[in-house]
Structures are given as C-alpha cells and as structure tokens.
Amino acid sequence: MADFDEVQFPVIVAQGASGGPERRTEIVELTSGFEERNTPWSDSRRSYDVGSGIRSADDLADVVAFFEARSGRLRGFRFKDWSDFKSCRPSGTVSATDQFLGAADGVKTGFQLVKAYSSGARTWTRVISKPVAGTVQVAVGGVVQAGGWSVDTSSGLITFSAAPAAGNVTAGFQFDVPCRFDTDLLQTTLRIQRLGEIRSIPIVEVRV
DSSP: OTTEEEEEOOHHHHTTOEEEEEOOOEEEEOTTSOEEEEOSOSSOEEEEEOGGGOOSHHHHHHHHHHHHHTTTTTSEEEEOOTTSOBSSOTTSOOOTTSEEEEEOOSSOOEEEOEEEEEETTEEEEEEOOOBOTTOOEEEETTEEOOSSEEEETTTTEEEESSOOOSSEEEEEOBBOEEEEESOSOOOEEOOTTTTOEESOOEEEEOOO
8 A cells, every 4th residue: 555654553542542443334213114235345344533642842843743744634654552453352462363264274374364253153253464573473384483484564474495294384573553633633722731642533444
C-alpha cells in the first residue's frame, strides 16, 4: 500500500483510546414479525477515538506532529490497540503455538499470520498484516523453529527457505492495526490548567 507509513502512533496516547471492532448488519423486518439479517462485510473494522489519551502538552505536540506528517487522512499508519495486540489472551505470554497458520505439505513455503476468535461452534479468522518486528515466533509440528524462515512485517507473510514437510505451522506474535485518521481537522483547545487538549481524534482501520 503506497500511501501507508510503517510508523506507530504514539503508544502512550493510544493507551487511553476508546473504541473497538464494528460490524455492518442489514436487518429487514418482515410483516410476520420475523426478520432477515445480512451483512455486506465479511470482516469487522475497528475504529477508535484517541482524544482522551492526551494528558500533557507534550502528548498534544506529539499527536499534532504525527497528524501533520501523515497529511491528515491521506496516509495510513500503525496503531497499537492495547485491548488486543497479542496472539494470545491479554494475560498470557506469546508462544510459537498460539495460532494455527496451516498444514505443511512439503510444497507450500508461504503462510499468512492470522488470529482466530472463537465462541461456541463459530470462529472468525482475522488476517494479521502488521506484526511487530522482533516478536514473531514460529513452530512446525509444535517444534519451535529458530531459523529457516522470515517474516514480512508490512504484510504478515511468513516465508520458509524450504517448505516444511509435515505438521501444523503455528505462530505467536504481537501486532498493530493498520489505521488512518478519520478527520482532516484537529481542533485544539489551549488552557493553562490542562496544557492543551483535543477533545476528539477519530481514527479508523484500513484494509491493506
């Protein structure tokens, strides 16, 4: 994606963000009282408001500089969603067996990083395109692979130098969400008591 910068939004400000996943559901109510539900989206889309994360004049300056460097809504960037940034549960430790990527067949060398969200009999699989450099671990058949593979941190693709012969390919990682600002205007309020604030800074996930 040419209009995407592989830089991370200030993590301290992101820690105070509000927001999360959004789905798009179309509901038609029938005359019988029943309803039909459909969705044009196969995946969710995350949106956030990070205005509440600004706690100092320095935070404000960092966000304004980041906004200007991205040219407002023009360029995408990495965003750390503190509520969901690991391949394991929030209280867990990342391990190479966290997420199933596919079965080795002796031919395939490329495996996309994904994260599965399961409840009951249903599972939604999320493509992870922005893993954090230095956090990715890979295993084949439960055996951690110290080498023989590489990861593209701009796409989330794992590539083996030689196709693994057999076993499940799994991985563990930390990741960012690809986002952009959802406004071309930052309205700042300068107050001696608060040392400056921006009441709302909407950002939204982008498809990459």
